[in-house]
Amino acid sequence: MADDLSAPLGRKAAKPVSRGLNLNLKPTALPLARIAFGVAALIVVGIGARVLLVNDPMGGRPVTEISLNSGSSNAIAEVVAPNEVTITAGPEMPVENLGVTIVGDDVPDGDPTGIGPETANADGLLPDLLEETERGAIPRVAATGETPFEAYARPSLTPATAGGKRLIAVVVTGLGLNETGTANAIDTLPEAITLAFAPYGKSLNRTVASARSGGHEIVLEIPLEPFDYPDSDPGPDTLLTGQAPRDNLDKLFNVMASFGGYVGVINHMGARFTASTADFAPIMEELGARGLGYLDDGSSNRSVAPQLAAANNVEFGRADMMLDQNPTRASILAQLAALEARATDAGQAIGVISALPVSVQTLAEWAGAVESRGFAIVPVSALMKAGA
Structure with a gap:
């Protein structure tokens, strides 16, 4: 009351400033939109930096390199070597199921392994010529086009x-x-x-x-x-x-x-x-x-x-x-x-x-x-x- 009486006419006395930490923060006081935008920007920048700076032509796919020795006792290796061989596995393919791509101008047409035609089953039938249905196996054209x-x-x-x-x-x-x-x-x-x-x-x-x-x-x-x-x-x-x-x-x-x-x-x-x-x-x-x-x-x-x-x-x-x-x-x-x-x-x-x-x-x-x-x-x- 004394302060009010001593203040100049038309003005109220200023409230004392608290020197302690004010912990009564409201959620609306935080700049959430700016924070979210900043995080998104960091993610985009990180992805761009990886694309530009990391030399990974396989895009993260698992790759295994195998050296084939022409002197090996493995019949397949002897036929394939010294061609370059790359074994890759797709992202949804387990590494155990490996596909072989043979690179080289001297690979002959047909079966490069020399193993021969597909092995028939117990009834003398070629599996690639069979389509499994709910009624049993019925004939189909093979992946090679053979009928x-x-x-x-x-x-x-x-x-x-x-x-x-x-x-x-x-x-x-x-x-x-x-x-x-x-x-x-x-x-x-x-x-x-x-x-x-x-x-x-x-x-x-x-x-x-x-x-x-x-x-x-x-x-x-x-x-x-x-x-x-x-x-x-x-x-x-x-x-x-x-x-x-x-x-x-x-x-x-x-x-x-x-x-x-x-x-x-x-x-x-x-x-x-x-x-x-x-x-x-x-x-x-x-x-x-x-x-x-x-x-x-x-x-x-x-x-x-x-x-x-x-x-x-x-x-x-x-x-x-x-x-x-x-x-x-x-x-x-x-x-x-x-x-x-x-x-x-x-x-x-x-x-x-x-x-x-x-x-x-x-x-x-x-x-x-x-x-x-x-x-x-x-x-x-x-x-x-x-x-x-």
């Missing part, structure tokens, strides 16, 4: 290399359903005879592997809808007209997963299905995408298979005749003679015969003598071609 048709075709004469020799291919159908009959066909028939397996037998992978190891080329039978379906029923997973393409493709994949190692497929029945372009086209497109051939058994003149195969670059062939519609020895021999006549006129011919015991036995007898008459038996792939 199952090319990989599993049996080497033989072709019309281009026959030198005027008349070529005959015979396909035995319905194998795999009867184990005894199938084993007899594999053991009795010459290896140049092509074997077609139905997808319904037991132990098909083992049986087909046995047939392939015996030199036989393999095709897969696919069940297709006939005109009198279901009175005539090709079996489970029959592809039907009027169904959604996805449904028929699901059935096709299920059938294709029955076994492996085949060059292509052959129709089992299917006069109605093969006459329907709308239903058949997606199937032929899938065969072309997977590198498989298609053999028409020749039973239907209404089949649009030739046109669809040409449109999808599918290796295609059409059988000239059925050989055992009358399954007696005399009738089969007469049909085989007609097949020879066809080959004489056209230079080549394809016949289809069932796996009935009389058919297999008669075919084996004929095959033992046909080459002496100037014919050559070849696997069916030799008489198939894209767009035929």
Whole structure:
């Protein structure tokens, strides 16, 4: 009160200044925006400095350098040296899985290691030609571009290399359903005879592997809808007209997963299905995408298979005749003679015969003598071609 009375008129006495530390700071008093901006600026400057000053062309990726000695006992090292080798691992790749890049002008085309082709699995199949699905493994084109048709075709004469020799291919159908009959066909028939397996037998992978190891080329039978379906029923997973393409493709994949190692497929029945372009086209497109051939058994003149195969670059062939519609020895021999006549006129011919015991036995007898008459038996792939 005394201070107020002694202060000049119109002025209040000044408050005494506290000389202690004022700890009553409010959050709004701190310059938060300036602090955050400063921290961000430091981060940007740090990153820029690292880019400019650190010489790291691999961008921080783990790198291991290996010196290869040409005198090493390692076969791969002897082939690769003295080329420069860099082993790198991607940021999401563990270092244990190393990729090798060979740098040098003298590296030959193909496999630089000289190890050879991919190793087949226990069933004689090449893993790179298999696609794993929920139904099992089905054929596909390999990463190298090789197709199952090319990989599993049996080497033989072709019309281009026959030198005027008349070529005959015979396909035995319905194998795999009867184990005894199938084993007899594999053991009795010459290896140049092509074997077609139905997808319904037991132990098909083992049986087909046995047939392939015996030199036989393999095709897969696919069940297709006939005109009198279901009175005539090709079996489970029959592809039907009027169904959604996805449904028929699901059935096709299920059938294709029955076994492996085949060059292509052959129709089992299917006069109605093969006459329907709308239903058949997606199937032929899938065969072309997977590198498989298609053999028409020749039973239907209404089949649009030739046109669809040409449109999808599918290796295609059409059988000239059925050989055992009358399954007696005399009738089969007469049909085989007609097949020879066809080959004489056209230079080549394809016949289809069932796996009935009389058919297999008669075919084996004929095959033992046909080459002496100037014919050559070849696997069916030799008489198939894209767009035929």
